[in-house]
Amino acid sequence: MEALLISTGIIALAEIGDKTQLLAFLLASRYKQTWPIVFGIFVATIFNHTFAGLAGAWVAQLISPTTLKIILAISFIAMGIWILIPDKMEDDALKEKKKGRYGVFGLTFVTFFLAEMGDKTQLATVALAAQYGTPFIVIMGTTLGMLIADVPAVWVGDKLAEKIPVKWVRIVSAAAFVIIGVLIALDYGPELS
Numbered sequence: 001m002e003a004l005l006i007s008t009g010i011i012a013l014a015e016i017g018d019k020t021q022l023l024a025f026l027l028a029s030r031y032k033q034t035w036p037i038v039f040g041i042f043v044a045t046i047f048n049h050t051f052a053g054l055a056g057a058w059v060a061q062l063i064s065p066t067t068l069k070i071i072l073a074i075s076f077i078a079m080g081i082w083i084l085i086p087d088k089m090e091d092d093a094l095k096e097k098k099k100g101r102y103g104v105f106g107l108t109f110v111t112f113f114l115a116e117m118g119d120k121t122q123l124a125t126v127a128l129a130a131q132y133g134t135p136f137i138v139i140m141g142t143t144l145g146m147l148i149a150d151v152p153a154v155w156v157g158d159k160l161a162e163k164i165p166v167k168w169v170r171i172v173s174a175a176a177f178v179i180i181g182v183l184i185a186l187d188y189g190p191e192l193s
Contacts, residue, residue: 003132006180007141008148010128011121013176014079015149020115024153027111033104037154038147040108045146046139048116049125053139056129068130069184075127076181080174082120121146124177131184 015021020041027037060068102109116122125142129135 003128003134003137004141004144007125007128007132007138008145010124010176010180011142011145012148013145013172014121014124015146018119018121018149020112020119020121020146021150021153023111023115024150027104027108028154031104031107034154036103036105037108038151040105041112041150041154042143042147044109044112044116045143048113048122049139049142049146052122052125053129053135053142056126056131056138057133057135059126060130060133069187072127072131073181073185075123076177076184078181079120079124079127080177080181084171084174 024037024041028034031037063071121142125138128142129138132138
């Protein structure tokens with residue numbers, strides 16, 4: 001249960017102000033089709049985070065617990081610092097793309113899947129799966145965290161962005177990552193075996 005809750009919370013916080021959340025705003029304001037966008041986000045996240053979670057579990061089997069602890073601690077601290085750097089999503093890049101053959105769902109799926117490649121939430125999924133050793137629970141949690149952050153962005157659009165102090169959410173999220181990294185380094189994190 002800890003892996004699910006931590007994974008959900010970390011990703012939901014990390015996603016606030018991320019380029020994929022901005023992408024959700026842009027898609028919703030441009031196409032005004034809530035459910036195809038939400039379903040596209042969900043499917044893209046499942047595919048992307050499944051790959052990341054399985055990679056994290058595989059890495060955990062290859063590396064000694066001590067080395068894994070050091071890598072995880074550094075990774076979480078680095079992700080905390082990375083969160084402080086705002087993402088920008090160019091509206092022009094979205095305008096260039098047409099709905100295509102599979103409509104708004106297809107556009108959302110492809111755009112979200114590609115935007116998440118190498119993103120901090122994908123890397124966090126790798127690290128969490130390696131840390132907890134339960135990739136499918138972590139994948140459920142990280143997917144839920146993405147949906148918690150991105151679905152309201154689709155439904156509420158720009159109105160939500162004006163009411164949430166993104167700067168402070170970014171600072172709290174960064175602090176959470178750094179604290180987790182420090183706790184792992186000090187052996188207060190979950191046991192790695």
